[in-house]
Amino acid sequence: MNALMKTSKAMLLLATTMLPVSGLAAQDMPAQDMQAQGQAQGDTLTTAYGPQMPAMSEMTAGPDLDGIISARSGDRIQITAEDGTKTVLTVTDETRIKSSGGFLGLNKDRLAANELLNGIPVSVETLQWDGGLVAGEIDLKKKDLKTAEMIYNATDQRFGDNELAIQQNAAATEALRGRFGDIDKYNVKNVTNVNFATGKYNLSEQDKALLCNTASQADAMENALLLVVGYTDSTGSQEFNQVLSEKRAARVVNHLQQACGWKPYRMLTPTGMAEADPMADNSTPEGKAQNRRVAVNVLVSKAVDEM
Known part of the structure; x- marks a missing residue:
């Protein structure tokens, strides 16, 4: 694997989750940002380094979230709630992703992270540790893929x-x-x-x-x-x-x-x-x-x- 990918993956595990809470789009989350992550407080960005992410069994329960996937970069996704609140989560190999709609014949109780398409409504059970929130289970409300694509095309991600x-x-x-x-x-x-x-x-x-x-x-x-x-x-x-x-x-x-x-x-x-x-x-x-x-x-x- 090339050096850039190795560095990004390593730093993602070592650093705490960081994203600005306003004006976020895929192109606003470059790889270098993932090398010095922190916590977003309003429009002020604070960088902090923390310990390696523990296993999910060692984390405590976090808040349940409902909203749409509004941005995605690497192992991180942003969930925007109905009231406009934006929350950034880390998706790990332990994250369980399922869909009530099913797609391409894949097991509806075990989907891959590539299913996290922008614009899809989701319900998320989160876990928390010192480095921020982690997605424990993501339920994709994907019965109407065309609607999700329309929402996706209406987000701030323009190219x-x-x-x-x-x-x-x-x-x-x-x-x-x-x-x-x-x-x-x-x-x-x-x-x-x-x-x-x-x-x-x-x-x-x-x-x-x-x-x-x-x-x-x-x-x-x-x-x-x-x-x-x-x-x-x-x-x-x-x-x-x-x-x-x-x-x-x-x-x-x-x-x-x-x-x-x-x-x-x-x-x-x-x-x-x-x-x-x-x-x-x-x-x-x-x-x-x-x-x-x-x-x-x-x-x-x-x-x-x-x-």
Whole structure:
């Protein structure tokens, strides 16, 4: 892992939680801030260093929170309550994340940190220690993903025009821009497609090796993230294809995390897009074969890429 990621992770465990309580957005939380964290009091920032974070079993119960996820950076999320109160929490490997709505066939009682999409309403059971608040359990109210995406696009997280470093990924990025509100936050470094038989979502041995190779290459890039998107051809109903595209995306996500060792916190929220954004003409068998795919997008934050 690169030095920047190691430093950020180490300092996150050593420092207390810090964020300004006003005007917070993803771009307002650079990596260097995570190396000297403190507690926000109004608009005044106080830096303090504390002991290493203990296990959750050694912490005391904190307040229960209800609100929406209004910002996220690394292992920290900000919850904004209905009255506008902002609270910053640390998410750890022990944090239990669940959803009443379920998504992509993932176990509703055990979701990954990448499910913490801005704009989603949540209920949080917190724990507290000398370094601040830690999320013990997060319940995602995610029955309507479109509503969450609308809320997300209405937050303060605005990003400029996307300038791709790799010309061959331009078409894929344009398609993503129309579907994901924050895609302009990233440079697309690579796109790997794995294809499927009609109506199927199983991976071939060749595809499994290809996915692990992609993960290995991405791991060598500084702070790279993966965005997994599933697609189908035009065969079948919209409802069937939506479910199928989600199953394909879920299968790829599971393989990347379980077999290839890709960390869940380095993956953006996966999704299924049914027959949207075809790569080729669905009127031919060859075109349909190209469209039955899952795209694994390797992304790097522009803020890091331009350093």
